[in-house]
Amino acid sequence: MTSRREFIQQSGIGLMAVTAPGFLKLPVEAHQHRLSVQLYTIREAIEKDLEGSLKRLANIGFKNVETAFWPKSVSVQSAAGHLKEAGLKVSSCHVDIPTKDNIKTLVNTAKAYNAENLIWHGWPEDKRYSTLEGTKQLVEIYKESGKLAKDNGLHFGLHNHWWEYRNHVGGRLVYEILNEELDADIFFETDIYWVKVAGQDPAGILKKLQKRIRLIHMKDGPAVYNDKLIKDEPDPMTPVGKGTLNIPAIVNACSANVQWVVIELDKAAIDPFDALKQSLDYLSKFKSISLV
Numbered sequence: 001m002t003s004r005r006e007f008i009q010q011s012g013i014g015l016m017a018v019t020a021p022g023f024l025k026l027p028v029e030a031h032q033h034r035l036s037v038q039l040y041t042i043r044e045a046i047e048k049d050l051e052g053s054l055k056r057l058a059n060i061g062f063k064n065v066e067t068a069f070w071p072k073s074v075s076v077q078s079a080a081g082h083l084k085e086a087g088l089k090v091s092s093c094h095v096d097i098p099t100k101d102n103i104k105t106l107v108n109t110a111k112a113y114n115a116e117n118l119i120w121h122g123w124p125e126d127k128r129y130s131t132l133e134g135t136k137q138l139v140e141i142y143k144e145s146g147k148l149a150k151d152n153g154l155h156f157g158l159h160n161h162w163w164e165y166r167n168h169v170g171g172r173l174v175y176e177i178l179n180e181e182l183d184a185d186i187f188f189e190t191d192i193y194w195v196k197v198a199g200q201d202p203a204g205i206l207k208k209l210q211k212r213i214r215l216i217h218m219k220d221g222p223a224v225y226n227d228k229l230i231k232d233e234p235d236p237m238t239p240v241g242k243g244t245l246n247i248p249a250i251v252n253a254c255s256a257n258v259q260w261v262v263i264e265l266d267k268a269a270i271d272p273f274d275a276l277k278q279s280l281d282y283l284s285k286f287k288s289i290s291l292v
Contacts (some may be wrong), residue, residue, distance in 0.1 A: 025206075031256040032290045035283060036064040036091035038217065038264035041272050048072055050079075054086035060277045061284075063292050064091045066262045067113065068121070080112040091191070091260045092117035092215060098145040098156060107152045117215070117260075118149055119157045119189050129163055132177070133171035146186040157187040157214065162225065165198035167204070175205075179212050189262070191217035192235070192250055195244045197225050202245065203253035210255040216265050216285070220245050236269035239278035251286050261289060 037057060039046065045053040050071070057065065065088050068080050083090065088112035097120050106118055120142075128134025142158065149156035156253055163174040179188075190213045192202035207214060220243030222235045240263060241247050254261070261283070268275045283289045 031254065031258070031288055033092050033251075033254055033258050033261045033288055034064060034091065034290050034292070035062070035280070036260050036262045037062050037276060038066045038068065038094075038262050040094075041067040041263070041265045041268070041276060042158075043068070045128040047256070048202075050074060051082055054082055054088060054268060056087055056273055057276070058086045060273065061291065062088065062276070064089050064260075066090070066092045066094065066119075066260075066264075067115075068094045076109050076112045083113070091262065092119055092157075094119050094121040094159065096120070097141065098148045098150065100148065103148045103152065106149075110154055116153070117155050117157050119215070119220065120145070122161055129174050130169065134173055135169050135177050136181070139178065142178075142186060143183055145222050146183050148287045150185060150258050155185070155214075157189050159217065160194055160231065162198040165195050165200045166225070175209075177236065179209055182212075183245040184211070184227070187214040188212045188216070189215035189217060191219070191264075192245065193217065193219040193221065193223055195227070196223040196245055199225070203246050203249040206250065206253035206258075207257070210257055214257055215259040215260040215262060216250075216254065216258060218247075218250075218261050219264050219266070219270070220247065220279075221265075234266050236267050237265045237275075238269050239275045239282065241279070241282035247282070248286075251288060254288065288292050 033250050042053050065083065067090055093109060093113060093115055095106055095109065095118050096102060098118060110116065110118060119264050125139060146156040160175065164178065165173060167174045169177065188209060190205065190209065195202045218240055219237055220240045221237035223244050236245065261278060263279050265272055265275055284291065
């Protein structure tokens with residue numbers, strides 16, 4: 001299994017709530033959250049057969065994807081063409097932090113995908129998150145990135161891992177400082193799995209950060225912290241609904257501001273396509289989840 005670090009380097013980029021009878025309670029008054037899938041989930045299949053892998057996603061029933069990084073031999077323009085051929089639209093793009101040096105490239109990337117959401121993937125942990133001063137330095141960097149995106153008609157967001165919800169700086173958790181000090185138009189793509197790994201309640205976080213969260217990463221599995229995570233060796237993840245997360249509570253906690261629910265498995269316990277199919281079938285039972 002290719003690790004996140006290896007995948008990013010290979011791309012040329014630096015920097016049990018098991019469903020039981022009566023447990024699955026569908027929302028009565030449902031906001032519509034569109035469903036997408038993070039292509040990092042099938043990175044190994046893409047390395048072997050890009051066109052076939054995308055078509056397989058479409059055949060499973062997915063309509064939208066979130067991009068990560070393609071193999072070195074595949075250009076953004078070429079990838080965009082393959083996505084279109086497979087009938088897949090792009091909900092959002094995981095990218096490096098927008099800067100004055102790379103913003104033109106990122107704008108061209110967004111245009112190729114006909115997408116508006118640029119998301120800093122956030123890996124690996126920036127050691128500045130270990131101090132209040134460092135966290136505030138990152139806030140200023142993110143503000144500049146947000147302005148660059150906004151000036152070009154795009155939206156900029158942050159994807160979290162466990163440290164933002166685990167590290168205390170200045171008497172508060174990192175995510176609290178980010179939420180308080182970032183400009184309002186910089187959004188969070190909240191990864192509910194890493195929130196639970198950090199020891200927080202995902203549904204509670206979704207309720208607390210309603211104004212900030214516009215996308216979520218939906219995944220399931222053991223969701224416990226261990227030292228292997230630092231080496232990018234997460235425990236195998238399960239199809240959504242078959243792990244330890246309370247998915248119904250999480251879905252019900254999504255506010256109207258959540259535009260996209262993005263399925264991702266960093267490391268799958270079973271064949272990733274089978275895991276995605278089971279996840280899709282499970283989430284399709286919720287009235288608030290829309291495939292289109």
